[in-house]
Amino acid sequence: MTTKKWELKDIIMMAILGVVFSAVYLAVFDGGVVLSTVLAPTGFSNFSFEIIYGVWFMAATLAAYIIRKPGVALVTEVLASAVELLMGNSGGVTVVLTGMIQGAGAELAFALFRYKKWDLASMSLASVFSASFIFCYELYYLNYIALAPGLLIAQLAVRFVSAIVFSGVICKLAGDGLAKTGVVKSYAIGAKAKIGKVYDEED
Amino acid sequence: MSIRIEHLKFTYFEDRKDILSDLSAEFDAGEITILTGASGCGKSTLLYLAAGIYPHSAGVLRSGTLEVEGVRPDSLTPKKRCTLVGMMFQNPELQFCMDTVEHELLFCLENICTPREAMMEQVEKALAFCEISHLKERTLHSLSGGERQKVMLACLTLLAPKWLLLDEPFANIDDASARMIAGKLKELNRTRGIGILAVDHRLENWLGIADQVRVMENGVLRPEVMDANTLDPELLKELGVIVPGEAYEPKLPKADPGDVVLELKNLTLRHQNNVIFRNVNGSFRSGCIYAVLGESGCGKSSLFGALSGLYSYQGQALLQGRDLRKLRKKDLGKIGFVTQNPQDQFVSDTVREEILVGLKKREDAEEKTEEILRGIRLWRYRDISPYMLSQGQQRRLGVAALMAYPCKVLVCDEPTYAQDRNNTAAIMDSLCRQAREHGVALIFSTHDRQLAQDYADEILELKGGSLCVH
């Protein structure tokens, strides 16, 4: 059960997480849009997205945390973005590219730990990597370079915090919660988890 | 030509007691065997093992062997395995992988490398065989529980395995359809030599069709091999099996009808422009028990779903004179629901929490929870997730979660399916007691006419889109 090869159930798990999170992403995107419109006249509308940016890495870190096999973070994130595109994301076909970049960031972090360390540190590192990767890309793609540097640094800082909170802390808590219920027994995350007992007494 | 099991020991968790403890048996392909026994004794587990799904997907096989036609099913690749054994799962929700009925059936055929030209013809034939040709284009998630089970049967006839393992195939199906399908199964068994092993709590649909009845108890098979045509009621009763045609003999106080609490006025519901029922009227009094009957797919769950706010409808539903749609948050809790699929209503991590959630306001919540759980024989499972229970146990937990909940109307969608005799009685007794003692209007749907007759004050039948008093 601890092979590194992907099994059918791993793939479906990634696909499901991808589909579920694509919906989350879309919903959050709409939320961000509303927020940014409110902030628009102040020119700080970019920050509304930075605050929630961490949400966009959740699929990658959560899937990797549950399945714990190489490649999972990258693929799940790409899937989530691809499905997001199908459901009508405004970013156009390039959301898949952003997904790829974010996923690669998370993947790299887990790979640095040789896929052996699964705790808050590795999860946070993965989130921060995702955040920085995508920021570099956006510098060019969204032409952020044309924006003032002070603003950029502030944006990046907010994005890091958001990444750690959402895809680091929250994903870890969610994963641990799942493991405790015992429903992920057949995945790496649940293999050693302590779960509730069935008592021997008769009723 | 048989399934041969020798000294099988199986458990879900290494550090727990065995679910199957030294089980040995042999089932013959020429006969239809019915397996029955108390809920949670390991029947589904045995079928999963015979279908080669466990121990690969879950659990540990400690010792023993299981062979189907001389091969171990878990040693085969899926493609070979599906032509050897086919299994119909107990939960009709989660057995499909595609979007529509047609695509699902094609998917099966593609897997066994049927030539493209032959596919459509086979699909049509299988649909016709199960009498569900009208469902061909429907999306799977919009089907009723019983319809899903028929579609699954169609899939299995396409794959044409040597053995069919059926886990409560009729749990959500009305008696007429059940008997129709049982007849078809017999045809498959006699003409195509397909071996059939079915788990069922209610034997009456198998009378005249099955050959053998075996009873399971605490992870082993009882030695008695009963001939399905000459069943001994005394023995069945002793083993806790529902005796066909026998009354439940509830001990209920007489009804004392109170005020009308729920009133339906010209309720009409459509699913995607198909009228499911039209102008349904009815009034429900507190302290009374109502049974809703109707063949599968007639709209019972849809009616309940409309009341719980899942589907939109025309007409009015009045709770104590006020329109359900206009109720304030506080009043919404006055009507409790038990859904057809228990997993639809689980909201907590553990069995105990699941009951506690509804009792938040009571002071004796802890004691009451223990009492309820003991009553439905789930107390020892209190600390595990509801999803780790057997299907029948999940059903009981789903009902129990609302047993002590203070509401005016309690709506239960098939509260007793997949239950053995003792549990059926236990569930119905406490539901009905709650109705009588606390003046709740209890509305439940069921396919078991005997149950409806014995417990309900009034029997309603949903037929052809309207609700009439029986």
Next chain:
Amino acid sequence: MRTLNPAIKFVTLLGVTFVLAFRYEPALNLAVFFLCMAALLCSRVKLKTLGILLVPILLAAVGMFFTGYRFSADASMPVAAADFIVSDSKVWNGIAQASRVLAYAGVGFLFTLTTDRILMVKSFEKQFRLPQVWAYGLLAAWGIFPQAVQEYKRTRAAFRARGISVFPVSPALLKPLLVKSVRWSEELAIAMESKGFSGEEERTEYLEVRVRLRDWIFLAGCVALTILF
């Protein structure tokens, strides 16, 4: 648009957005946006769906306009931003940012609203050699999506039926959903395997997705147009 091969359509539109990413011309962006809208209308997309989808996009465009307007980089900036900035007018910068959002959205919708999902996955499987496990894993996951939406409503109803009112995105509500999606993946895998699917063995196909001449014409046409502009 509907009859085009999804894989080729995907590649083409990906190419178009890519070109857009390296150009900084509001006129081109707007032209792409309006072309996409025209193509959508020609392929009989429901106006209502389109309208609903467009609202957040327009809002986002407005947001981007103001961002670009306020924070256009200074000419004295050390970064070699001059390549991108043709004019230092603030309004122009704002419009450029906003029109870009519109163009991407237009291309995205053009793909989404005119592509059948099942065909798409099958076409990816054929044309991009997407492994079967992935193709069907995706289809299965996609299949449970409507169920997941239903499930969300049911979980809310379940809380309500016990007199508990929960906040629409509260953890209490999302947790059962997460647990369920994990259960689903296991049970779907079991269901697929028990119907003979492993992803590794040979199987036949009822539907065959092919690349036809008109797909190539579409690809060539789009590429030509964007390059010539």
